[in-house]
Amino acid sequence: MSIWTRITEALAALTKGEGLSAVFDRLRSPPERSVGFTIAVIALGAKMAKADGQVTRDEVTAFREVFQIAREDEAGAARVFNLARQDVAGFEEYAGRIKRMFDGETGTLCDLMEGLFHIAMADGTYHPQEEAFLRRVAEIFGLDEGDFRRLRSRFVPDAKPDPYSVLGVSRDTPLPQIRKAWQQMVRDSHPDKMIARGVPPEAIRLAENRMVAINRAWEEINEEAAGADRHL
Template sequence: MAIFATLSALVQQLPASGRATFSAVLDAVRSLFAGDRDTRRKVAFSVAIIALSAKMAKADGIVSTAEVSAFRQILEIPPEEMKNVFRLYDIAKQDVAGFEVYAARLRSMCEDESGNCQILSDVLDALFHIAKADGLVHERELAFIEEIAGIFGLDAAAFARLRERHIQGPDNPYAVLGLDADATHAEARAQYLTLVKENHPDRLAARGVPDEFMFIASERMKAINDAYTKIAKWPAA
């Protein structure tokens, strides 16, 4: 798991415990991987998941066992790297800076490098996965993710589609595909093929999602496939 060895190198560049801030973490990402854009994007994605998960836990005030398990599903942390990941988690949780700072810095870093910020949608999917792990997305968690989405540049309609995909899920397969309930079978198939193409592992790797974090992509594709299968079985309008 190469990305975790990279996170280990990042942690070693940080000030001693108690003096590190997450701004320092992001500055270290920029400087340590200045000559390697691919690694820098992967590390930035990893750091974003860790930091924003920590801030969401603090905002909600409750960290359930299910949410911790969901966090570890996304990260697939090898035992020898656990202390480094949770060092970053603790820095974010204890930092006085608000989550808005991290979200804005991540968007800025993304735009500075390529202007292609699809990776931010992957971050939002990860946060929803953690939030709903205990069976319910709490009001504070939803407000937290919505504000992050706004900072990332999603408009109200785009966030509504994201929210419906995660919260309604199997109850509304059209929402999973980002379609209105009156969409035709042909429209559903066209949208399905587009989503399959967008979520191909090669596409995800190109936008900076590390191989170790493909769990979210796998879960997303499972939901997309299940939704289209349901729609295809229904009588055509």
């Protein structure tokens, strides 16, 4: 059974008058977590699209890139998107219910934020409204400033990504500890680990971009350290 069939079933379980946000209270057990993750990214993405005032073709394409949506499944994804846009519940209520759905698991919530950053940057512009939206979602999720900066640095091209921020370390962190941080991020980005956290197989493409970013950051830091050693 495809995830889109399972999403259709989850939406069908909504009673008359219930908004889309109600599904987040029912998808907490492991088999349904991937359904919850998918609905969460699309629903918050729809709320974010309202934040910057427009839905572009690029944003629609970004949803397809995150979830590898087949043509025959586009109607199901569009239904989730439209339900979220029409729901009177605000994005803060969505974010609070999503946090409870994943029981505050930081890894899964960071995975989810990564999908939202990907969608926010789909049109090549990072709007101030999107910045405010994502910061508030991260705050509700319980993510700290370091988590937010690390995610932002990989997606928002307002400056050259700081490799230390990408790996969540400071410049005065000893190289062996930086290596351990990089290795942990590599392990956490393995598809099997992501699926265990609730990321659906259809969204594992998120890990590909993450791996490129964290490996590049480690290479830059390692080269910088090697260069410093040569000048001693």
